Amino acid sequence: MEINGEFLEESVRELRQYFRSGSTRSVTWRKNQLTALLDLVHKNEDAISESLYQDLGKHPVEAFRDEIGAIGKSATYSLSCVEKWMAPKKSDIPLLFFPAKGEVLAEALGVVLIFSSWNFPIMLALDPLIGAIAAGNVVVIKPSEQAPACSSFLANTIPRYLDSNAIRVIEGGAAVSQQLLLQKWDKIFFTGSPRVARFVMSAAAKNLTPVTLELGGKCPAILDSLTNPSDFKLAVKRIVGGKWGPCSGQACIGIDYVLVEEKVSSHLVELLKKIVRRFYGDNPLESKVISRIVNKQNFTRLCNLLKDPLVAASIVHGGSVEEKHLFIEPTILLDPPLDADVMTEEIFGPLLPIITVNKIGESIEFINSRPKPLAIYAFTKDETLKRRILTETSSGSVTFNDTMVQFLCDTLPFGGVGQSGFGRYHGKYSFDTFSHEKAVMHRSLCLEIEPRYPPWSKFKLEFLRLAYKLNYFGLLLHILGLKRYK
């Protein structure tokens, strides 16, 4: 069927009507949908793996670790907590207003739009969906057309498991996205690039639609000179895992570049080469353990980054590309020029620049002179350095002595700051991001405070002054005529 403006308008209208009917409000509906989602994921693991392999050449273990397993965990956690999250939260009301009761009630926003990205096409569609469902909304998911097998999978499979009156998948490219943005939404959740995020937010502004933007940035890994050689080796192992492990560097929280002291840089390069060879074999393309580049456009973009002669001269490992399979092998650059594209743009690929500094503390200024990234990684045992990184830099998150795993922590908010985005999700934050926190105050019609009402007088003014200070004793004296006032 043709996806045009009329069709979308009608869809949104239907979804809004269903939302108004109240069906998505009940805890039963929400739990049923979350259970159905778990079912969908468990029963279709192979199909999901296959789609991810088709779109990105992802290995099944990577597919499980980063997408399937993560979704399962997220849905299970939300299922066990949703009722708790839905319960109103009591707020303390000052005695002055006695008798009064205050609470904050989480209420569904209504009809929400989720834009997923191509690099984790299943997870970035379903993880926000979990939050939207838990909060009682109706949803349209727009998967990325750059991952067509996954998009197709979602479009075909979601209607078989979830309530299609409430949750719909709309496939398509930029034209469809633009049409979607013309509709009126109660929330838009976007994962992708800053460039497209600007369009999304501008469109949202027309309807005062709140947005969450999960973007990216150049996520640095600071590698301190660790005195214990096995610590250093472990750190490098984790760096390799955090660079090429997730979708061959095409990840918003993947390591973009490494900062290291000049004196250990050659040791680092040696270790990196060794570990890369151990993980990915002598012929990484054949090992089938690393994802490929998503499409021709990104492949060309990454190749162009290496074409700069000064950048090419800085290659200390790798550098070979295979156009037919859209494959670029793990490539390490040592001190490429800082004004080259590879160091001014988010790489989003398997190229790892190593930037050397004299003293590791200089990393802080280096990072601060660039846009705020989604994540900062720091391998160090130096408590002072840790403190400095925490207080002197700004990023979505900071992880010490590891990479990527902050993603698995349901109690930590996942989101950016500055150019890496705003808003957050995961765990309860997903629920909150798709909710309106409604303040509710209950008062009784007895026990009146007369001085609230005109005609005004000096007495009433003094009363209100004391009232605001919550000076109950003073109030008592004042009412009894025992207090002097100006």
Next chain:
Amino acid sequence: MSSSTDADEKKKESFNAEAASLLVNNLRATFASGTTRSYEWRASQLKALIKLCDAHEQQIIDALYSDLAKPPLETVAYEIAMFKNSCKAALKELKRWMTSEKVKTSIATFPSTAEIVSEPLGVVLVISAWNYPFLLSLEPVIGAIAAGNALVLKPSEIAPATSSLLAKLLGEYLDNSCTRVVEGAVDETSALLQQKWDKIFYTGNGRVGRIVMAAAAKHLTPVVLELGGKSPVVVDSNIDLKVATRRIIAGKWGCNNGQACVSPDYIITTKDYAPKLVDSLKAELEKFYGKNPLESKDLSRIVNSNHFGRLTKFLDDEKVSGKIVFGGEKDESKLRISPTILLDIPRNSLIMREEIFGPLLPIITVDKLEESFDVINSGTKPLAAYLFTTNNKLKEQFVMNISAGGLVVNDTALHLAVNTLPFGGVGESGVGAYHGKFSFDAFSHKKAVLYRSFLGDAPVRYPPYTNIKMRLLKALVGGGLLGIIRALFGLS
């Protein structure tokens, strides 16, 4: 002599995009130097704000009287006292707000510890409104400063006396290297909006709210938009009518003569009860404002002739002719309109299509009170909604089914004074919330921090990938010690 000419020259110099850019760069440099980060700095600024209030109360009263003919008691109670309270509460809680929050971690990241650290966003812009020009300028400033930001405040030019008083007093009392006031109108605001801010906090109307958000979109700047809407009051018949009436009056005409974002905009009640309600309103209004409310010193005036004209148009709408049951008097020279009640007006009249923001109170009548929910839900989501009833079931239905920024049962507007409740809108009434800790949070970035150690590394994470690694991984990600043990022993 020459210094005053210089000052005049400076004022005439328009504040254009270049000047705005320079200002932001200066503030960014100060922010980068770390001045605003310490607890001591933040506390000193908040204390200075309290001193400002104490030392200049009369000037503030005078400025608000000049801008709005606001009764001194309203200024003291609803602008100054409320603001001072917020400052004091912030001072009391600041250390606690600044402390990072430890969070639990699961077996998936074992061994690890985690916390959430609040950090300032950087350089923020606060754009204020004209109706509570003192409070709505400085209340967000409390949050911005408490959270450790540098800021620019742009007060509303429609309340010029307060605007220039704020510029003068903030210049005297606060650290000018971190906090600045830019006065002006559309041109100056546009120049400011072109810059890259780390947050924009806007209080005002939906039309300008859209402009602010669109400008913010260019720089991916997060926003808080405190807007308005038509806040309805549903009145049941099983209530203490006198108390309810007085509370409605206090929230409507007692709040800047209806020019407040949470003022009751219109009433919905049953056809049967309406006459009683009208009589009660008339009686109490006379007690509060006398027989000649147009002259009452206890009511604010209409802010300017623009708004006076806007409000008059509502009364001139032929759909409401003959519906005025009380008031309706106007004095254009003094910009005054008396408390006016309209009964049984058609739903498609002009006054029911826009936020009134003035001393006109329409009453819509329905056959059964339950119909009021449909009336409210057929419009856009308001900033506040009120219900007067003793029927607990109706209260429950109201709370569950009416979506608004905030709800109050059996009173009006009071929730503003409770700083443990988030104050903000939803849908057309706004994005984001503030007051109390919510203000601090609105101007903070909550940074997730995970601490891992070098002890123990799960080889399952790394290639080459094998079947046993797959099994272990499933168990690890799925959580559950038992699952992990079983996987280790090849039993899954």
